[in-house]
Amino acid sequence: MNLDHQITVKSMKPKIISLDQIKTVISKIDLINPIKEGFIAYSSGRAVVPPVGELLLDQGEVHIKYGYIKHSPCYVVKVASGFYNNPALGLASSNGLILLFSQTTGELIAILLDEGFLTDTRTAVAGAIAAEYLAPKKIKKIGIIGTGTQAKLQLLYLKEQTVCREVLVWGLNEKNLHAYRDEMEQYGFQIEVTSDIRGCLRHCNLIVTTTPAISPLFYLSDVQPGTHITAVGSDTPDKQEFDSNILKAADLVVADSMAQCRVRGEIHHAIKAKHVTEYEVTELGHIISGKRAGRTSEEQLTVIDLTGVAVQDIKVSEAVYNYLTTSKFY
């Protein structure tokens, strides 16, 4: 039986882009501006981002994010997973890929085999964008809470946003703290390590929290006036890195996506505790577009909650694809 029955079509071959190719070029690509455009599109209602699909397996969990920005070239499907036992097997716990399709014909344009790398990257880029609009002008010292991948990437992407190179990194595992210091000093930062989180908050006025904590690591009394906090770690209903009285006291509370921050992350805890109402929260896209103000004085306390929005995936993958197809690298 010969089943070669389909109409012969002149469809395009998808470009397959490896993690190595992505890593080779990522630092040469402007991700800040595309991702800013993504947040603006999102907050102005031009993005279609349905609820995240989920599979809960015995050994891990899978999230399927998909969506598009109206009247733009691509729609995107991202599969991202976390598998608990992978480190014991010598494998990274996170995994996944991003698919780029044509909005006009549905054809598969590109497969980015990024294994979660672009998710990590676009999260760090959002942190840098947040700092541009929300951090005080004069950053005394950068405080990094945590020592993992985001703790490193957030700092790397902050390098373009500030001249400050003094960093105080908090963690509980001495080995991880020293590994962090050794790695990040190579990028020109002066890294001090500490296991005293209150000391960290006393000396730093730009704080990035990157832990998977499920109960507060610090409180309002620990925070200095004029501080900006970028909350990266909490992206589920359970996780919480700091007391929600901090959001109550803040002059400005910002969400990457109000729809998501309503049900997960730091803002969700503050709403539940009645410390903040939704109407007091500003979406990042409105600040970038100039519709709403960011920080307006050096004395303000500001907080942004980054839960990760599919427009970031769309924009980062388009940017990588565009770079690779217009450069000699491909």
Next chain:
Amino acid sequence: MNLDHQITVKSMKPKIISLDQIKTVISKIDLINPIKEGFIAYSSGRAVVPPVGELLLDQGEVHIKYGYIKHSPCYVVKVASGFYNNPALGLASSNGLILLFSQTTGELIAILLDEGFLTDTRTAVAGAIAAEYLAPKKIKKIGIIGTGTQAKLQLLYLKEQTVCREVLVWGLNEKNLHAYRDEMEQYGFQIEVTSDIRGCLRHCNLIVTTTPAISPLFYLSDVQPGTHITAVGSDTPDKQEFDSNILKAADLVVADSMAQCRVRGEIHHAIKAKHVTEYEVTELGHIISGKRAGRTSEEQLTVIDLTGVAVQDIKVSEAVYNYLTTSKFY
């Protein structure tokens, strides 16, 4: 800035399987038994198949189906699209791909760039399985309603299920009818064409309906006793190929998935018209497993409604992957 910061992992490289590779081997692969197993797993509650994700774009629509069978090697994500203007551009309207991931580590095992081919194939295989359990022993003539891809594939896969080679195909477009005849006679069938649907139903006792009709093409009075009808065309809440009085009169009404047939397809129309209750409908998986009876006499009128279940995608893609990795073709 060097972002080569991730832990180096010894992750597997996904196998990328092209449509050409799939077409070359598909006829050599046993799909009947794996897909039977898939239906049994589904009906016995061993499959996890969340609701279908959907994107509605200006030029087309996209469905994202995903799921897994518990304690089996893979989980699967399928993206399938239909774009209305593609034929005018010389492109197939349907498109898509299937991703096969490890249930143990989340690693991407294979990318099947099937462009919708495996969806067409697994749908036809389900039709053949339905005929095995539901068609009368003596098939006088096969009646095919429609002349498209499914009209052809359903007939091809019936070849292994019956010795009958006499076929009456119904359509309204003479050119399409003759093209169907010319193509399918090459596979050893004797094809008559007709634009008289009642004549078709009078002469045939195995009917396969494959059109996108949104109102009934035939009625109970047109159907002969002892007929089996496989309904393939209606897979949305709107589409309907035949009057639901036929389901009311049927001795056995079968669904591929009760959860899906509750909201789309022929059974959904019959339930809405109060011609059938859910409790009168049998799931295909229970018939295959022997838990419920299929056809028990030559005089019965039987109907199966095939809406397409993700377990079929899981099983067909696993079967193709297994064949290609254990044969010398890969």
